[in-house]
Each structure stands twice: as structure tokens, then as C-alpha cells.
Amino acid sequence: MSPELEGHGGDHAAAVARAHGVETMFTLSGAHVFPLYDAAVKGESRMRLVDVRHEQTAVFAAEATGKLERHPGLAVLTAGPGVTNGISAVTQAHFAGSPLVVLGGRAPNARWGTGSLQELDQPPLFRSVTKLSETARTVGEVGPTVDAAFTAAESPHRGPAFVDVPMDELYGRVTAPRPQAHVRSRLEPDSEDLAEIARLLTSAERPLLVLGTDVWADGAENAALWFVDELGIPVITNGMGRGIVPGGHPLLVSKARSAAVGTCDLVLVVGTPLDFRLGYGRFGGRDGGPAAQVVHIADSPGQISAHAELAASAAGDLTACFDGILSALSARPDIRAWADRLRALTLEAAARDTALLSADSDPIHPARIYGELLPRLADDAVVIGDGGDFVSFAGKFVEPRKPGLWLDPGPYGCLGAGLGAAIAARIARPSSQVVLLLGDGAAGMSLMDVDTLVRHRLPVVIVVGNNSAWGLEKGPMQMLYGYDVAADLTPGTRYDQVAVALGAGGEMVADPRAIGPALDRAFSSGVPYVVNVLTDTEAAYPRATTGI
Numbered sequence: 196m197s198p199e200l201e202g203h204g205g206d207h208a209a210a211v212a213r214a215h216g217v218e219t220m221f222t223l224s225g226a227h228v229f230p231l232y233d234a235a236v237k238g239e240s241r242m243r244l245v246d247v248r249h250e251q252t253a254v255f256a257a258e259a260t261g262k263l264e265r266h267p268g269l270a271v272l273t274a275g276p277g278v279t280n281g282i283s284a285v286t287q288a289h290f291a292g293s294p295l296v297v298l299g300g301r302a303p304n305a306r307w308g309t310g311s312l313q314e315l316d317q318p319p320l321f322r323s324v325t326k327l328s329e330t331a332r333t334v335g336e337v338g339p340t341v342d343a344a345f346t347a348a349e350s351p352h353r354g355p356a357f358v359d360v361p362m363d364e365l366y367g368r369v370t371a372p373r374p375q376a377h378v379r380s381r382l383e384p385d386s387e388d389l390a391e392i393a394r395l396l397t398s399a400e401r402p403l404l405v406l407g408t409d410v411w412a413d414g415a416e417n418a419a420l421w422f423v424d425e426l427g428i429p430v431i432t433n434g435m436g437r438g439i440v441p442g443g444h445p446l447l448v449s450k451a452r453s454a455a456v457g458t459c460d461l462v463l464v465v466g467t468p469l470d471f472r473l474g475y476g477r478f479g480g481r482d483g484g485p486a487a488q489v490v491h492i493a494d495s496p497g498q499i500s501a502h503a504e505l506a507a508s509a510a511g512d513l514t515a516c517f518d519g520i521l522s523a524l525s526a527r528p529d530i531r532a533w534a535d536r537l538r539a540l541t542l543e544a545a546a547r548d549t550a551l552l553s554a555d556s557d558p559i560h561p562a563r564i565y566g567e568l569l570p571r572l573a574d575d576a577v578v579i580g581d582g583g584d585f586v587s588f589a590g591k592f593v594e595p596r597k598p599g600l601w602l603d604p605g606p607y608g609c610l611g612a613g614l615g616a617a618i619a620a621r622i623a624r625p626s627s628q629v630v631l632l633l634g635d636g637a638a639g640m641s642l643m644d645v646d647t648l649v650r651h652r653l654p655v656v657i658v659v660g661n662n663s664a665w666g667l668e669k670g671p672m673q674m675l676y677g678y679d680v681a682a683d684l685t686p687g688t689r690y691d692q693v694a695v696a697l698g699a700g701g702e703m704v705a706d707p708r709a710i711g712p713a714l715d716r717a718f719s720s721g722v723p724y725v726v727n728v729l730t731d732t733e734a735a736y737p738r739a740t741t742g743i
Contacts, residue, residue: 200373202238204331204365205230207338208298209240212375215345216266219243219622221253223271226320227300227313227362245618247647250277254297255615258355259602261294262435263577263623265412267348267356268293274300275313278359282320283609289324289356291434291605292409294348297321298341299359301330307361317359319553327356334367342374347679349357351382351494351512353412382495384511391507392463393523396426399461401533401610403478403487407467408434408605409494416598419465422517426703427530428463429537431456433472442594449594450548451540457481461506465492466513469500470606476503492516548592558731559707560662561585565592567710568630569660571718575627576600577620580640581613582634583667585634585660587736589632600627611640618644621653628656630720635661638690648723649698655724656717659690662730670735687729694725701725 200210208231212220220235220242222228235244247253251395253270260268272278278299288295302314311638322327326347331340344356396402410419416439423430423440430440430450440447456462462478469476469491478534479487489508493499496510497656510518534724553565565588574579574596580586580603595601602616617631633642638659648655667681700720704713 196682198373199370200239201368201370202234203368204334204360205232205234205336206238206240207236207369207371208341209234209242211338211341211345211374212269212296213240213242213553215349215377216264217242217269219245219260219679220269220271221245221247221256222271223247223253223273223277225277225300227274228271228298228365230365231298243622245622245647245651246645247615247618248643249641250280250609251284252615252618252641252644252647254281254295255287255612256619257297258284258288258291258295259294259616259619260623261288262291262412262602263619265414266294267296267345268619270295270297272297272299274302274359276316278315278317279320284615285321285355285357286324287604287607287609287612290607292353292412293355294353295355296341296344296348297324297355297357299357300365301359301361303363303497304308304332304361305363318357321357324355325357326354329358331358331360332364334364335371336368337365338371338374346377349377350380351413352409352498363706379513382511384509384516386519388507388509389516389519390523392492392509393520393525395461395488395490395506396520396527397524397526399528401459402428402461402463402528402530402532403455404428404457405462405464405467405473406430406432406436406439407465408436409466410439410513411435411598413466413494413513417518418514422521426527427523427534429534431455433467434603434605435599435601437597438565438598441596443596445538446534447594448537450544451537454512454540455537458484459487459675460485460492461488463490463492466494467514468498468606469503472606476500500557552592555707556731558705559705559710559728560734561588561662561730562592563707564658564660564710564728564730565589567714569593571714573628574628575624577602577624577627577629579603579613579616579620579629579631581610581616581637582660583629583636583665585662585666585730586632587632590711610637614641614644614647617655617657618647618651618653621655631655631657633657633659635659635663635684635688635690636665642690642693643697645694645699645723645725646697656714657694657723657725659725659727660730661688661690661727662732662734663687664732666732666735689727691725691727694723699723699725700709701727703727703729705729
């Protein structure tokens with residue numbers, strides 16, 4: 196093969212994307228970006244082209260691809276409103292640390308400043324939520340600028356990057372060096388930092404390990420599980436840290452989270468920020484006890500908490516961090532009594548959950564859906580959460596057996612991400628079950644993209660928890676004011692009929708005994724299928740934090 200590539204701007208961008216591992220382009224059609232489609236279907240660097248019904252879905256799909264495959268996903272958006280429709284999804288990728296590249300169309304250089312269609316200087320809109328946001332101003336700049344975007348997106352700490360290309364330059368042609376396959380760089384952690392963490396561990400009586408998304412993203416899941424088993428250290432997880440320690444493992448104590456977080460004397464937080472999900476870095480202190488010492492370990496120095504009081508920290512390749520701490524230990528801490536106590540509390544909580552999971556109430560308690568779903572999930576099922584209260588119950592009950600099988604919006608909390616994630620998951624995990632857990636509020640933001648699942652023959656089981664309300668807002672507003680407004684949706688909306696009208700399967704369930712058979716029909720249908728379950732508006736998730 197020639198060391199040089201001759202082609203239009205789309206050919207050069209696609210060649211770079213392929214060199215960085217991209218196999219799918221997500222988009223919604225627009226003339227500003229036609230050369231990228233031509234490269235995908237006719238050029239040397241061909242890839243699957245998946246067109247959706249709303250640009251946000253294209254970016255959510257690319258973001259989920261980045262999470263699942265651990266290299267940047269690719270979304271292509273036409274100029275102006277096509278690009279701006281993707282901003283929320285790009286922001287989700289920013290907060291979640293998801294490797295993502297968005298290529299945007301742009302009004303032509305030759306007409307710039309004259310008021311051509313959708314003329315907008317787009318990169319400034321993205322700069323606060325991307326690692327790179329630039330315009331490739333000539334066709335010769337397309338390859339190098341897109342390569343810089345991919346390199347930035349997949350370098351720790353990962354995140355999104357944006358490049359737009361003027362229409363006349365994207366259609367233009369140039370001969371340029373062919374891009375080379377990307378080699379991932381790794382940052383070695385400081386050995387003295389790891390030795391200090393090992394020293395703290397050696398003297399701890401009640402240590403706790405928290406595993407987050409970046410442990411998966413950094414490819415450190417095997418090292419993390421080895422670390423857990425070697426030390427016998429109790430673990431809780433969040434985001435894509437879920438499944439690294441498989442559901443049912445005796446050291447996974449998420450169901451005893453309150454006791455673990457409240458009474459530990461040392462916590463190692465790895466691969467996740469010390470944000471509202473983790474009490475902003477405050478651990479211990481329960482019942483007047485002393486605060487815990489906090490260790491923060493991240494994939495890059497910029498991710499180490501600047502607001503929490505830390506006893507120690509380390510930054511770098513997370514596999515090297517886990518292995519280096521183990522190697523630096525002078526002695527293994529004896530924490531069996533602590534681990535046994537949390538295990539007992541976990542089993543007690545699981546026993547209490549049984550009543551909710553088998554609830555026969557009318558209207559249906561949302562937990563009953565999970566009581567029917569859990570025994571039907573394969574060990575490699577991909578579970579996607581998109582919603583408020585309904586998905587909070589999923590976080591409580593669903594414990595993946597393997598890593599890389601849980602998707603949620605992450606700390607940004609953006610509704611509407613689910614259909615894009617489902618599209619991505621079906622492509623990335625073609626032999627696995629894919630289940631989208633969709634609140635009825637979230638369904639209103641993205642359900643039209645069931646059409647995308649149908650057109651591209653992507654079977655997904657979609658379970659709608661239909662409580663006819665914005666549950667996360669209704670209860671708190673009643674608590675604050677004694678009433679609520681703007682929190683109710685139409686009771687009994689037939690989201691299943693929307694899916695059927697779009698060519699999918701679907702049915703509504705109002706009897707808890709009918710949930711299981713409906714799920715069986717959905718899994719065996721071989722098509723996208725919506726199970727629309729009418730649930731109790733009053734059965735709110737018992738949350739302990741508002742995220743503020």
C-alpha cells in the first residue's frame with residue numbers, strides 16, 4: 196500500500212479514524228458532511244454507517260461506543276443545529292471521561308461572513324467541555340487535526356474532542372501521508388506515592404476500596420480484581436466500575452454501602468472523582484466516629500481531587516498503581532473481621548430486598564420489574580440505565596457479573612442517552628442480551644430512535660418504568676412546598692404502541708404476574724421490543740442525597 200493517500204477531506208478523516216480503531220460512524224444526514232459518508236461506504240477506510248433520528252442520539256451512541264470498546268467512538272454532525280444538538284452528549288462524555296470524537300460540518304470558507312446556511316463558529320461552543328476543539332481550515336489540515344483529536348480523546352484522562360471542517364475544504368482533494376496506527380502511551384505512577392499508600396493500608400483496620408469508571412477505561416479491571424482478592428479488601432463500585440468485582444463476590448459490599456462508607460478508617464478511591472456520588476470525599480464519621488483517611492488514585496494528575504483532604508494520592512497507569520501498591524506492602528493488613536461484618540450486612544440487605552423484588556402490589560412496585568428481570572439476564576448481558584427513580588432501583592438491584600456491561604449517563608445525569616447507548620451496545624456486543632431500562636420521562640426524549648433500531652436490525656429489549664411522573668422532582672417538591680407542579684405525565688401512556696408504530700414489538704403490562712412472560716416474549720422476539728410497565732407513582736426510590 197502506498198505511504199500516501201490521495202482523496203477528499205472525508206477520505207483523510209476516515210483513514211485517521213480507522214487508524215485509531217473506529218469501525219462505526221454515527222450520524223444524521225447533512226450535505227455539509229457528505230464526503231465523510233462517501234469515505235465510509237466507498238473509500239479505502241470503509242466503516243459501518245448508522246444514521247439516527249436525532250443528532251444527540253448519534254453522539255450518545257458514539258460516547259457509549261467509547262465506553263464499551265475503550266477507544267474513541269465517532270459521531271459526524273452536519274453544520275449548525277446538527278452540531279449544537281450534540282452538545283449535551285459531548286458534555287456527558289466530558290464528565291464521564293469517555294473517549295469520543297465528533298466531526299462537524301461547517302459553512303464554506305469561500306462564503307464565510309456572508310450569511311451562508313448554518314454559518315456558525317462552532318469550536319468556541321465546545322471548548323469548556325472538550326480536550327480539543329478546533330477547525331481544520333484547509334483540506335490539508337484535515338488529517339493532522341483529526342489525528343490530534345483522536346489522540347487527545349484517548350489519552351488519560353480521556354474525554355471528547357471536536358473538529359469541524361469548512362464544506363468547501365471537506366469536498367476538496369489532497370495527497371498526504373497515510374495515518375499510522377495509534378500506540379497508546381502510559382504514565383508511570385510515582386513509586387514513592389504508591390509506597391505511602393501501601394504504608395497507610397498496612398496500618399488500616401477498616402479499609403474500603405471504591406472502583407470507578409476509569410478502572411475499566413484504563414484496562415485495569417484484572418489488576419483491580421487481583422488486588423481485591425489478594426488483600427481481602429471490601430469494595431463498592433460506581434459507573435463502569437460495576438462488574439469488575441462480579442456480582443455475588445463476597446467482598447462486593449455495595450448493599451452495605453452506608454456502613455462501609457460511614458465506618459471505614461481508610462478509603463482508596465480509584466478511577467472516579469470525589470463528587471456528589473461519594474459525599475465529596477468525606478468518609479467515616481458515622482455515629483460520632485473519626486473521619487476516614489482518604490486516598491485518591493487517578494489515571495492522570497489533573498484528576499486528583501483538589502477539594503478533599505487527602506492522606507495520599509497517586510496518578511498514572513491504574514494497573515501499575517494496583518500492582519505497585521501490592522508490591523510495596525510490607526505486610527498484609529488483617530481485615531477479616533471487618534470484611535466479614537460487611538459481608539453479613541450485605542447478606543441481610545439482600546434478604547430484605549427479596550420482599551420488594553417479589554412485591555405483588557397493585558399498582559406495580561418498580562422493584563418487581565427487577566425481580567423478574569434479574570433471573571433472565573445472562574452473565575454477559577449489557578444493561579443500560581436512562582432515567583431517574585426507575586434507574587436508581589436498577590443501581591440497587593443489578594450487579595453485573597463481568598466488567599464492561601453497565602452503561603449509565605455518569606455524573607452529568609443527562610436523560611435521553613439510552614437509545615444511543617442501546618444502539619452502540621447492540622453493535623459492540625452482538626451476541627449479548629442488550630437491555631435498556633428507560634424511565635417514562637427519558638422515553639419522551641429519545642423513543643423515536645426505536646426507528647433506528649428497526650431500520651438497522653438491532654434487537655434490544657426496552658423496559659419502560661411508566662409511573663406517569665417526573666419522580667425525581669415530584670417527591671422533593673412536595674417535601675419542600677407541600678405540593679408539586681410540572682411533575683406529572685399522562686397516566687398509562689402507550690409507549691409500546693409508539694414502538695409498534697415504528698416497526699418494533701411491544702406490549703403494556705399492568706399486572707405484576709405478567710411482567711416475566713412479557714420479558715420472555717421480548718427476549719425471544721429477535722426485534723426491538725418495548726415492555727411498558729405501569730408502576731406506582733408513590734413508590735419513590737429512598738435516596739439519601741440530592742446531588743447538591
